[in-house]
Amino acid sequence: MSWYLLRRLFLLCFVLLALSVFAFSLGYLFPGDPLQNFSGVRLTDSSQLQQLSDSYRMEQGYLAQYLAYISRILQGDWGLSFSSQQPLLAEIRQLLPATLELVTYALLISFVFGIPLGIIAAIKPDGMLARTISGLALTGYSLPIFWWALLLIMLFSIGLGWLPSAGRLSVLYEIPYHSGFMLVDILLADVQYQQEALQDALRHLLLPTLVLATYPTTVMIRFVRDSMLQVWEQNYIKTAKAKGLNRVQVLYRHGLRNALLPVIRQIGLQFSTLITLAMLTEIIFSWPGLGRWLIDSIYQRNYPAIQSGLLVISSLVITVTMLTEILHNIFNPLARRQ
Structure with a gap:
C-alpha cells in the first residue's frame, strides 16, 4: 500500500x-x-x-x-490583473470560496438524494417506482443547464417572486469577511441581523445550488442503481438470500457496503464536472465566484488572470481526483490487491 x-x-x-x-x-x-x-x-x-x-x-x-x-x-507573486491592476492571488483568494461553497453544497445534495434514490431504483428495477426514478434521472441528465436555470428563474423569481435571481446576499446586510464562505461568515459575524442575513443567504443559495446539483444527482442515481444491480447478482448475495435473510437484511449487511465503494471515486469525477458547470451557473445567477471571474477575464483578454485561473482550477481538480482515487483504494481491499 x-x-x-x-x-x-x-x-x-x-x-x-x-x-x-x-x-x-x-x-x-x-x-x-x-x-x-x-x-x-x-x-x-x-x-x-x-x-x-x-x-x-x-x-x-x-x-x-x-x-x-x-x-x-x-x-505568492502571481502578477497583476490587467483590468484592476490588483494582485491576482488576492483576487483568487477572495473569489475561490464562493465557487467552492456552491460546488460543495451541490455535491452534498447529489449524494444525499442520489444515493437513496439509486438504491430504491435498484431494489425492484421493474417496478413502477424504479421506472419513475430512472425516467426522472434520464430527464435531468438531458436538461441543458442554462435552459434549466432560466426556467427556474422565470418560475420562482419572476413568476412567483419567492427567490432572488442573482447575487449571494442582499445589499441590506453587511457581513465582515472571515473565510469567504457566506454562511460561515454570517455565523461568525457579531451583528444584530444575523438570523435575517442567514435566511437571505440561504434564499440566494437555493436556486444556483439546485441548478448545479441537477446533473450530478442524476448521474449518481444511475451509477448507484447500476452498481447495486451488479452487486445484487453476486454469489455471496444469493448465498445470503439462501440462508433466509430478507431483502432488507441482505441489502444492509452485504449489498450497500460493496455497492457504495465505487461512489468514492465519483466524488472526484463529479467535482471536476461541477467546477465546469459552475462557470455557467455563476454567469447566469451573477454569483461572484472564480468561474464568473475567469469568463469575464476571457472577454476582457486579461491574460495574466486567465493563466492564473486555469492553474488554480486545474490544480484543484487534479488534486481532488487523485485524493479520491487514493481513498477508494484504501477502503477497497480488491483495489489494494490489484
Whole structure:
C-alpha cells in the first residue's frame, strides 16, 4: 500500500509539474508582450521595464524563466490583473470560496438524494417506482443547464417572486469577511441581523445550488442503481438470500457496503464536472465566484488572470481526483490487491 501511495504522489507531482509548464507557456502563446502577460504591468518607463525584465529573467533562456516563474508562484507573486491592476492571488483568494461553497453544497445534495434514490431504483428495477426514478434521472441528465436555470428563474423569481435571481446576499446586510464562505461568515459575524442575513443567504443559495446539483444527482442515481444491480447478482448475495435473510437484511449487511465503494471515486469525477458547470451557473445567477471571474477575464483578454485561473482550477481538480482515487483504494481491499 505504501508503494502505491508513493506512486500516486509521484504521479500527482508529475501532473502538477506538467500543468505548470503549460501555464508558463501560455505567457508566450497569448498575444502581446510576454513580459506583460506574466507580470500584468501595463505602463512602465524604461528603468522599470528593465528592472521587471531582470526580475522575470526575460533575457535568459526558457529554463531560467520557468524556474523564476515557479519561484514566484511559490512565493505568492502571481502578477497583476490587467483590468484592476490588483494582485491576482488576492483576487483568487477572495473569489475561490464562493465557487467552492456552491460546488460543495451541490455535491452534498447529489449524494444525499442520489444515493437513496439509486438504491430504491435498484431494489425492484421493474417496478413502477424504479421506472419513475430512472425516467426522472434520464430527464435531468438531458436538461441543458442554462435552459434549466432560466426556467427556474422565470418560475420562482419572476413568476412567483419567492427567490432572488442573482447575487449571494442582499445589499441590506453587511457581513465582515472571515473565510469567504457566506454562511460561515454570517455565523461568525457579531451583528444584530444575523438570523435575517442567514435566511437571505440561504434564499440566494437555493436556486444556483439546485441548478448545479441537477446533473450530478442524476448521474449518481444511475451509477448507484447500476452498481447495486451488479452487486445484487453476486454469489455471496444469493448465498445470503439462501440462508433466509430478507431483502432488507441482505441489502444492509452485504449489498450497500460493496455497492457504495465505487461512489468514492465519483466524488472526484463529479467535482471536476461541477467546477465546469459552475462557470455557467455563476454567469447566469451573477454569483461572484472564480468561474464568473475567469469568463469575464476571457472577454476582457486579461491574460495574466486567465493563466492564473486555469492553474488554480486545474490544480484543484487534479488534486481532488487523485485524493479520491487514493481513498477508494484504501477502503477497497480488491483495489489494494490489484
